[in-house]
Amino acid sequence: MTQPVAPHSDAPEPGKPLTMFGPDFPFAYDDYVRNPVGLGSIPHEVHGTEVAIVGGGVAGIVAAYELMKMGFRPVVYEADQIGGRMRSAPFEQAPGAIAELGAMRFPPSSTTLWEYFAKVAIETFPFPNPLAAATPSTVVDLKGETYYARTLDELPAVFTQVADAWRQTLEDSADLHAIQTAIRERDVPTLKFLWDKLIRELDDQTFYGFLAASKHFPTFSLREIFGKVGFGTGGWDTDYPSSMLEILRIVLTEADDNHRGVIGGSQQLPLRLWKRTPRRIAHWPDGTSLESLHEGDPRPAVTSIRRTHPRNYTIADSSGEIRTYPAVIVTAQSWMLLNNIHCDDDLFPADLWAAIEQTHYMGSSKVFVLVDRPFWKDKVAGGRDSMSMTLTDRMSRGTYLLGHGDGPAVMCLSYTWEDDSRKIVPLDANERMELMLKSLRAIYPNVDIRSHIIGTPKTISWETERHFMGAFKANLPGHYRYQERLYTHFMQRDLSARHRGIYLAGDDISWTAGWAEGAITTALNAVWGVMNQFDGQTSPANPGPGDLFDDIAPLRLSDDI
Numbered sequence: 416m417t418q419p420v421a422p423h424s425d426a427p428e429p430g431k432p433l434t435m436f437g438p439d440f441p442f443a444y445d446d447y448v449r450n451p452v453g454l455g456s457i458p459h460e461v462h463g464t465e466v467a468i469v470g471g472g473v474a475g476i477v478a479a480y481e482l483m484k485m486g487f488r489p490v491v492y493e494a495d496q497i498g499g500r501m502r503s504a505p506f507e508q509a510p511g512a513i514a515e516l517g518a519m520r521f522p523p524s525s526t527t528l529w530e531y532f533a534k535v536a537i538e539t540f541p542f543p544n545p546l547a548a549a550t551p552s553t554v555v556d557l558k559g560e561t562y563y564a565r566t567l568d569e570l571p572a573v574f575t576q577v578a579d580a581w582r583q584t585l586e587d588s589a590d591l592h593a594i595q596t597a598i599r600e601r602d603v604p605t606l607k608f609l610w611d612k613l614i615r616e617l618d619d620q621t622f623y624g625f626l627a628a629s630k631h632f633p634t635f636s637l638r639e640i641f642g643k644v645g646f647g648t649g650g651w652d653t654d655y656p657s658s659m660l661e662i663l664r665i666v667l668t669e670a671d672d673n674h675r676g677v678i679g680g681s682q683q684l685p686l687r688l689w690k691r692t693p694r695r696i697a698h699w700p701d702g703t704s705l706e707s708l709h710e711g712d713p714r715p716a717v718t719s720i721r722r723t724h725p726r727n728y729t730i731a732d733s734s735g736e737i738r739t740y741p742a743v744i745v746t747a748q749s750w751m752l753l754n755n756i757h758c759d760d761d762l763f764p765a766d767l768w769a770a771i772e773q774t775h776y777m778g779s780s781k782v783f784v785l786v787d788r789p790f791w792k793d794k795v796a797g798g799r800d801s802m803s804m805t806l807t808d809r810m811s812r813g814t815y816l817l818g819h820g821d822g823p824a825v826m827c828l829s830y831t832w833e834d835d836s837r838k839i840v841p842l843d844a845n846e847r848m849e850l851m852l853k854s855l856r857a858i859y860p861n862v863d864i865r866s867h868i869i870g871t872p873k874t875i876s877w878e879t880e881r882h883f884m885g886a887f888k889a890n891l892p893g894h895y896r897y898q899e900r901l902y903t904h905f906m907q908r909d910l911s912a913r914h915r916g917i918y919l920a921g922d923d924i925s926w927t928a929g930w931a932e933g934a935i936t937t938a939l940n941a942v943w944g945v946m947n948q949f950d951g952q953t954s955p956a957n958p959g960p961g962d963l964f965d966d967i968a969p970l971r972l973s974d975d976i
């Protein structure tokens with residue numbers, strides 16, 4: 416829920432916002448992107464050099480856009496559609512009504528993402544999360560008991576107790592206030608000192624184990640309630656087996672709070688960047704865009720990547736075409752390199768392959784329907800809304816009500832992760848809808864949701880999508896070392912020559928998988944890597960992530976401890 420992590424009384428002045436700055440690699444990507452001197456430049460002789468980009472999600476498109484601005488010729492391959500997991504499916508019956516099948520809510524702390532939102536004039540609205548200010552009312556339905564509230568204090572006292580227990584646990588065991596202050600102040604030494612200590616202490620700990628070890632969660636009942644109602648966006652118990660570090664990265668940076676949705680759908684960001692003609696661009700004539708360089712569409716799915724003489728990568732695609740490049744950025748989920756894309760065994764060092772193989776993805780399903788109007792605003796006895804944003808332990812788990820105005824509106828009947836997602840994997844869209852309506856009928860016996868539905872339901876399970884195989888990475892305990900290898904891959908100076916020139920980027924390379932901010936920042940790392948490969952450089956006024964790497968590198972844990 417939205418309230419639990421209350422601001423500390425001596426919190427720093429407003430104006431120093433909490434951002435997704437670090438904590439693992441505290442580089443100010445937002446400032447880097449915002450700086451008018453640009454991300455760097457390359458020698459004239461290499462202008463026009465082709466760089467392959469595997470994947471046209473937001474990471475691939477940002478990488479392609481920035482490389483194009485530097486004077487490279489990015490060649491984007493996309494197996495599915497531009498946007499990847501920023502996939503906004505329109506309801507044909509109502510222009511403007513969108514089912515956000517992937518990313519759907521964005522925290523202000525994702526400041527690099529918001530730089531790109533601003534570039535392409537994305538408009539947003541406050542996202543109706545549980546108990547958020549923009550949410551007229553929230554219903555919590557647990558073990559057959561239903562509670563209606565507009566604010567946390569309207570719920571039974573045990574929910575406030577759980578919220579307080581969470582905040583106190585974070586203070587006692589994760590230095591919440593001190594780390595958030597260091598993030599706000601961009602105080603790198605303090606942030607690294609505090610966070611690196613937590614890495615050593617908590618890499619082996621699950622989220623559930625962290626709670627169970629807290630004196631503030633002395634009973635199973637409190638841990639169970641927390642699992643169902645959680646913090647920020649709602650229930651988190653399907654994440655209980657994840658590494659506690661994953662949860663802390665979200666909480667400490669407020670990635671899970673104050674969300675905004677994108678009017679017209681988040682896919683507009685990669686689609687607009689694809690068409691955008693940058694104001695300042697090296698080598699290419701004014702009016703050049705990714706779309707014009709590709710004569711309309713990206714190339715199709717990559718089917719193989721081979722290392723070829725003398726220091727190239729040869730890529731085959733599903734049309735049968737073969738092309739050779741001196742540099743490649745792979746932004747598709749890294750498991751694609753294990754199954755969908757044939758790769759040389761020696762494409763990466765063995766320890767990087769191990770990290771790719773150990774990657775753990777969360778499953779996630781969503782079920783959407785279009786309704787004739789936001790009927791949930793109709794009042795019932797006591798002046799209550801007839802329906803509310805709903806958190807429940809029933810099959811639907813989270814129901815979100817998305818209506819602007821009086822016309823057709825969208826209901827996300829259900830948003831689930833992991834085991835809750837897998838429970839519905841075999842079902843088709845109508846069967847899923849029926850199941851979710853059954854859950855909601857038990858909570859709202861007097862509301863006839865079905866009579867309002869006017870569109871064919873839309874659904875997805877990311878774990879069964881051929882080009883994704885999971886919604887987003889979630890590291891398990893003991894995975895820190897793998898993550899550190901993946902993230903730092905863009906620093907290639909210590910690799911043998913035969914392993915240089917291919918860069919991993921995207922959501923599952925980032926420290927904050929499941930958040931577009933992380934995907935974008937890894938794309939910027941890869942752009943720096945490619946620029947560096949071709950003897951390019953950043954301006955001293957705007958050093959890049961590789962320039963500052965040695966000062967702020969993520970902690971490297973020895974394999975012998």
Ligand SMILES: Cc1cc2nc3c(=O)[nH]c(=O)nc-3n(C[C@H](O)[C@H](O)[C@H](O)COP(=O)(O)OP(=O)(O)OC[C@H]3O[C@@H](n4cnc5c(N)ncnc54)[C@H](O)[C@@H]3O)c2cc1C
Pocket residue numbers: 469470471472473474475492493494495496497498499500501516517518519520521522525715716717718746747748751755756779877882883885886887920921922923928929930931932934
């Ligand atoms: C259910 C869900 C909810 C989310 N919610 C949020 C949220 O609320 N807020 C937020 O900030 N983030 C959210 N995210 C995360 C966000 O969507 C991702 O961080 C971001 O979209 C990832 O971008 P990417 O470019 O790294 O990867 P992707 O978007 O996965 O792009 C990779 C691309 O590679 C393509 N590809 C795969 N194989 C090949 C091949 N062989 N050849 C060529 N192309 C290939 C894929 O089709 C895909 O388009 C959510 C994600 C999911 C799934």
